[in-house]
Amino acid sequence: MPDRTHEFGKYGARGVKGYEAVAHRLDALAGYIATPVTARRGLLARLHYLTRSEHALAAARSAGLTVTDRTLKAWLDGRRSPSKKNLERIETAYRTVRRHNVARYLLARLNREGRGTRVEIHPLNQSQVSRPRQRVVEFRTLNIRHWDRIVEAWANDNIQALDDAWVDQIVDLGSQWGQYEYVTNVGFAA
Structure with missing residues (x-):
């Protein structure tokens, strides 16, 4: 099983942590008021x-x-x-x-009575990484059936719990799950 990335972006790769992308998507689904509070x-x-x-x-x-x-x-x-x-x-x-x-x-x-929701994971952006240092990372999909820990951590704004819950789900990608710790986007609908 791969270890966590310690020096992300050292060679020019760009992206965000997977749990941050999930939190942004859940925020979008929450439907906040669009007008800024300053107005x-x-x-x-x-x-x-x-x-x-x-x-x-x-x-x-x-x-x-x-x-x-x-x-x-x-x-x-x-x-x-x-x-x-x-x-x-x-x-x-x-x-x-x-x-x-x-x-x-x-x-x-998201749980859909145990059927779960299909999640699209868009890999990190390696356009600024020199050719010999680029990894082969491809677009992946994953069906997450148990969203309880992810949604609870998001609702409580607990970043560490959200990260742990997200990693527990992406290990289902197999031995390459560490390549998806940083992503450009995570997409799903509810």
């Missing part, structure tokens, strides 16, 4: 999402949004604007709450 419309959309129920507000508070109800009301009414630091907190709380809200739905869609 009034984006701010209001996030605040309405975080304050639409007591449960959502409690989740937002546990995710780091620690302002008073009076301040939240002033932001919603447009009487005051949040500071840059509070805008970051609002964005972080929104993404955290959104991830937890869609995790169960994504898990059911």
